[in-house]
Each structure stands twice: as structure tokens, then as C-alpha cells.
Amino acid sequence: MKVPCFSWLTLLRIYLRSFLVQASWNFEKLQNLGFFYLILPGLRSIYGDEIPAEVRQRHVSYFNTHPYFAPLVGGTILRLEARSFAGEDLAVGAETYKSMVMAPFAAMGDALFWGGARPLAALIGLLVASQGSLWAPVVFLVLFNVPHLLLRGSGLMLGYVQELRAIETVQKCALPDLAIRLKESTTILIGVLCAYLAFTGCEHKSLSAIWGFVLLPVVLLFAWLAHKGVSSLFLVLLTTSSLLLLALLF
Amino acid sequence: MVVGDYLLAGLVAMVTGLDRVALVQAMISRPLVAAPLIGWLLGNPLVGLEVGMLLELLWLGRLPVGAAIPPDDTQVAVGATVLALTIGPLLGMKGMPFVILSVLVAIPLGKFGQVFERLARHANDRLAIAGCNALMAGSTKGLERYHLLGLASFALASLATAFVIILVGSFVLYSLAPLLIGAVREAGLSLQYSLVLVGAAVLLGTINVNRSISLFCAAYSGTLLVLWLR
Numbered sequence: 001m002k003v004p005c006f007s008w009l010t011l012l013r014i015y016l017r018s019f020l021v022q023a024s025w026n027f028e029k030l031q032n033l034g035f036f037y038l039i040l041p042g043l044r045s046i047y048g049d050e051i052p053a054e055v056r057q058r059h060v061s062y063f064n065t066h067p068y069f070a071p072l073v074g075g076t077i078l079r080l081e082a083r084s085f086a087g088e089d090l091a092v093g094a095e096t097y098k099s100m101v102m103a104p105f106a107a108m109g110d111a112l113f114w115g116g117a118r119p120l121a122a123l124i125g126l127l128v129a130s131q132g133s134l135w136a137p138v139v140f141l142v143l144f145n146v147p148h149l150l151l152r153g154s155g156l157m158l159g160y161v162q163e164l165r166a167i168e169t170v171q172k173c174a175l176p177d178l179a180i181r182l183k184e185s186t187t188i189l190i191g192v193l194c195a196y197l198a199f200t201g202c203e204h205k206s207l208s209a210i211w212g213f214v215l216l217p218v219v220l221l222f223a224w225l226a227h228k229g230v231s232s233l234f235l236v237l238l239t240t241s242s243l244l245l246l247a248l249l250f
Numbered sequence: 251m252v253v254g255d256y257l258l259a260g261l262v263a264m265v266t267g268l269d270r271v272a273l274v275q276a277m278i279s280r281p282l283v284a285a286p287l288i289g290w291l292l293g294n295p296l297v298g299l300e301v302g303m304l305l306e307l308l309w310l311g312r313l314p315v316g317a318a319i320p321p322d323d324t325q326v327a328v329g330a331t332v333l334a335l336t337i338g339p340l341l342g343m344k345g346m347p348f349v350i351l352s353v354l355v356a357i358p359l360g361k362f363g364q365v366f367e368r369l370a371r372h373a374n375d376r377l378a379i380a381g382c383n384a385l386m387a388g389s390t391k392g393l394e395r396y397h398l399l400g401l402a403s404f405a406l407a408s409l410a411t412a413f414v415i416i417l418v419g420s421f422v423l424y425s426l427a428p429l430l431i432g433a434v435r436e437a438g439l440s441l442q443y444s445l446v447l448v449g450a451a452v453l454l455g456t457i458n459v460n461r462s463i464s465l466f467c468a469a470y471s472g473t474l475l476v477l478w479l480r
Contacts, residue, residue, distance in 0.1 A: 019274045024400025026374035033381045033397040040390060056385050067275055114313040119453060122306055125282050129303045134295055137283040144277050183459040190450045191469025197443045199477040204439050209478035216470055219451045226455030232308045239444045240354055247436035
């Protein structure tokens, strides 16, 4: 039997549904309904409206990956399902593949997007905002969402076209290394932002900018406290109450 | 401010709240975006931008991974902007000091967001079971319906958080703002910068990359020297 191919409309539906993959996120099975919802247009293309019970069963089990990588996993799974439907022997079954890749892709996506791209885009946005520009949110959104939306789309196509070889392609992209570079850039921008604030603060108080170096150990101390698990809320309350007390006393 | 504006604030709270986990995750939920957005809709985007700047970095290092639920900085941003734009004029207080005070009042209330979001996710546990049952009974449409109902849980959680922040925040500001505004005005720029600097320090402390301290110190010293010698 010929392996069923998906129309562009089906692929577009899957792409759009990927934006809703976490709509029913739950503690029991995390994104299980979301993943089934994502691949449903593809499953309908393969099986029609009567999706076999075993297919339904295997795709509604526990699932958790980074939401931006879900289309990539979904594209591969659908291709595997299509080949299985056509009677081909598969080296790796759809269920095995899913359980094999979801955690590595989750870790990769978390490091790349939540740990790397988001802080970097936010800091660039903040530097723009520090000039009082209302373009800051737009800059932030564009910087973050261009790679985000590209990954969703290209991930889906990559998974659909390359199937299991998509993993090799992702490996070749060295995304964990990219995440580290983004984090390093973020660290540099944190330094630039803090120094700019220290300089502006000194200027406002008519002090020499060299006094800005006094702030360096303070920021490092707070960073160390945060690293040790002290909450942001506690640090905010500590700082603001100290400053308010000083303002009231002097 | 009329009822329509509060309804608008509720709508923005829900839309931006959905973006946190359930829908798209295009980052319109970040304070730097959500606060100017509600500020713009209420007629003063600059106040929103100021709120967004103060809040953006505070919980940025808390990753929304798996079952971890960070404090709801989205609703803190929306709530603080609404408070600054509604309570300030009523008390005859304007400008950056009142914006800072609104942010300081809203920040601890962000903890409510964690509680409501946890409840939403537990509500989704039941939806997931119902969705699976519908699917096993052969109804893919039933699964789709239960899945999309999950959006309502998250939207309601966001709305509830924003409601608590605005309600409790209004009460606290009415009671304490006249007492504290003088001290906040006195502390002025130091207080404003301290919030951003605490956020930057927390991000630096949680960024989890080798050489972060050396890179930070080099960038800080280099920038400060360049600005000084300029």
C-alpha cells in the first residue's frame, strides 16, 4: 500500500494546532491531550474518521516536551503512523520514538528558549526601554518570536520529511552550544545594563561615575544569594524596605 | 476610570495569562509587553512601560518547566499598571513614585497567581480524564472539546489573580499610599533602579553558565569605564 501523504492544508492545521498544545496541561499526564489534538488532523488524513483504538490509546498517554519542539515530534510520529498504515516495517515504532525524544527535546528547548533566547531578548528590550522608547516590547517580541515561529514550522516539516533522521539534523544544529552562547551574551548584557544604571544613578546624584563600581559587589552578593536559593521576593522586600527606612531616617 | 476599563483590564489579564502556558507562548505575557499593552489600552502606555521595566527581570530566571509554577509576573504587571492608572489619580498622586508604590504592593500578591494556576492545572486533571474517556469511546470531537476547555481553566486563574491584585492592591494603596509616598519620593531613583538591579542579580545568579561572573564583571567594568571616559 502507498504511504499516505498530507496536504498543505493538513500540515497548516497541525502547525496552527501546535499553538494550543498546552491548552489542557495537567499534573497527571501533562500534554497528553494536547499532543493528540496536535496530530489529530494527520491521523484523520491517514485513517479517516475511524481512528483505530490502539492508535488512539498510544497517542493519548503521558507526553511532555518543550511546546516549540512538539510539531517536530508530531511530524515524525505522523510519518511513522503513515508508514505503519501502509504496512511498512518500522525500525522504531511511533510510541517508542515519542518516549525516546520527548525528554531530550524538552531539555534542549528549555535551555535554548527559556534559559537563552528569552532573557537575551528581554535584556535587549530593556535596554531599548531604558531610553523611554515604546518600541521596546516590539523589539522583544520580534527578537524572540522569529526563531520561535521558525522552529515550530521548520520542525514540523523536518519531522514530516526526514522522520527519524530529523534527530541527526537537530544534533548537527548544536542547539545546546547555541543555548550556552545565548546565555553568555545575556550575562554580558546584564553587565551592560547594570553599569548603565549605575552610571545614570551617579549622574543623577552628581557623583563621579567611578562610584558606580561600589554597586558591583552588591549585585554580585545578590546574585550569590539568588544562586543559593533566596527568593526574588525576599530580595525585593529587603532592598526596598532598607531604602525606604533610610529615606525616612535621613 | 469606568467599568468598561476594568472589563478591558480583565480581558487583557485573560489573554496575556493564556499566553503564559496554554496558548501560543509568544511572550505577550512578559511584563515588558503586558504592562505597556494594558497601559496603552487605558490611555498611558508610558506608565505601563515603567511598570514592565521594573518587573521584567524579577522572575525571568524561573523557568516554566514541567510542573514548576513561577509567581504570576504577568498579572503583577497588569495589576500594577491598572493600580497606578486608577488609584493614583483618585488619591491625587502621579508620576514615578506612585508607579513604584503600585509595583511594590502588587509584587507579593503575585503569589496568588501560583495558587490559582495550581488549581487550574488540577481542574485540567479532570478534563484530561474526561477527554481520554471520550476518545476511548470513539469521540475525537469530545477530546478536542475537553482539551480546549482547559483554556477556560487557565483564563479564569489569570482573571482571579488580576482581580485579587487589583482589589487587595487598591485597598492597601488607599490605606498606605498617603503614609509611604513621601519616603518613596525621597528614595526616588534608588528605589526604581534597585528593583531592576535585584532582577538583574537574580537572573545572573540563576543563569547557570560557566564564567558568568567573569563575563558580567568584564562587561560591567568595561561599560562603566567607557561611559565615564566618554
